[in-house]
Amino acid sequence: MNVRRSAAALAAIAVVGAAAAPAVAASPSPSPSVAKPSGLFGSGDPTYDGVWRQSLALLAQHTVGVEPAAKAVDWLTGQQCANGAFAAFRADPAKACDAKVMVDTNSTAAAVQALAALGGHDARTGKAVTWLKSVQNKDGGWGYxxxxxxxxxxxxxxxxxxxxxxxxxxxxxxxxxxxxxxLLKLALPCADGGAFAFQPDKAGKLAANADATAAAVLGTLGEGLVAGPAAKTAAPACSDGARTPAQAAANGAAYLAQAVKKDGHLVSALPGATDQPDYGNTADAVVALAAQGGAEQARQPLAWLEKNAAGWARQSGPAAYAQLIFAAHATGTDPRRFGGQDLVAQLTATGPAPQTKATAQQDTGKKDKKDDGSPFGVWWFVGVCLVAGIGIGFLVSGRRKGPQL
Structure with missing residues (x-):
């Protein structure tokens, strides 16, 4: 998971011949046919990552005690379909979702985590979770x-x-x-490093995947995008003895620890690409290592991020800043002093100004009326006004490939 939609996105899009989103990266620049909606974080084309990056940005602000702008929260809630699901981006939120709207589990689950953290959105998160349960696969998992x-x-x-x-x-x-x-079906034995695979290949074989491993460590621990350090510090050790979620998490953490041991970071494994540092996956690995074995286990990759990630975050935008904030939170590091950078201020600068105490108090009395569980509500009228300036763009983006400005 990282500036990202999940690698699931890439797989899903590959199936239909287009390119990907959630778990996300965004396009380098806005598509001429997609105007940036008011309230949305980042200036890049939101077609493939709007809900994802918005959810991560709001969750990161909440994590550091910043009250998000009301219109930023309203933008996210306005993206929800009547059945509870979210798509990557709906240019016309006033129009009811139909079969042409490609809803997905990653956008929906990220939005649930953000709205649940903010509070006051039980009707919406309830509908979203009901939808997620309805699309659970027979093996107990979910696809994109x-x-x-x-x-x-x-x-x-x-x-x-x-x-x-x-x-x-x-x-x-x-x-x-x-x-x-x-998740256990995707866990590799210690002979293969104890990693997790993203999915089996066409022949049913599993291949170690660092991105999937960082995600699955948190999944087997029952953690979300925001996780604190484990109560007890322990170096992860791989064992094929007990096939339990806890041991699978330890095995995955052992794989990540070994992967970052040499240089302090993970490398990009995109097909055809030259190996290069993978900042987003490294940030995710920090969270996974800290959640499984304590902050000390993530010290090396965290230090590497503090020294090297500033340029990547500036280019990549709000989801990248959010990932770094999650890494800081997981290790007890001050995100306002992260390698000489104020991640909180930098994230805030990519979106609408957060609420002050006064505006937050004013909005408190309005929240129940606005959040009635409807995907439209008062935003129906706003959506109609936006339609003229919002078209459906077509700009291919792949997970973590491009900036989300």
Missing amino acids: TPGGASDANSTSVVVGALTAVGEKPDTVRKDGKSPSDA
Whole structure:
């Protein structure tokens, strides 16, 4: 999970011949046909990552005690379909979702985590979780799109959503199978490093994937995008003995620890690309390592990010700043003094100004009226006004490939 939609997005889009979103990266510049909606974080084309980056930005602000702008929250809630699901981006939120709207589990689960953290959106998160449960696969996991094969990233981000609303993920079952069952099927033995695969390949074989491993460590621990350090510090050790979620998390953490041991960072593994530092996956690995074995286990990759990630975050935008804030939070690091950078101020600068105490108090009395569980509400009229300036863009973007400015 990282500046990203999940790798699930790439897989899903590959199936239909287009390019990807959630778990996300955005396009380098806005598509001429897609105007930037008011309230949205970032200036890049939101077609493939709007809900994802908005959710991460709001969640990061909440994590550091910043009250997000009301219009930023309203933009996110206005993206929800009547059935509870979210798509990557709906240019016309006043228009009811139909079969042409490609809703997905990653956008929906990220939005649930953000709205649950902010509070006051129980009707919306309830509908979203109901939809997520309705598209659970028979193996207990989730794919990027409804009906798609389960993958580690999508399953894990949904686990985070279930936890966020107070559900016990492993009680959410399909044909007797839980999310942990799905994730354990993607866990490799210690002979292969103890990593997780994203999905089996066409031959049913599993290949280690650092991105999927970082996500699945959190998923098997029942954690979401925001996780604190483990209560007890312990270096992760791989063992094929007990095939439990806790041991699978330790095995995955051991793989990540070994992967960052030499240079302090993970490398990009995109097909055809020259190996280069993968900042987003490294940030995710920091969260996973800290959540599994304590902040000390993430010290090396955290230090590397503090020294090297500033340029990447500036280019990549709000989701990148959010990921770095999550990494700082997981290790007890001050995000306002992160390698000489104020991540909170930099994230805030990419979106609408946060609320002051006065505006927050004014909005408190309005929240219940505005959040009636309807995907439209008062935003129907606003959406109509925006339609003239918002078209449906076509600009291919891939997970973590491009900036989300």
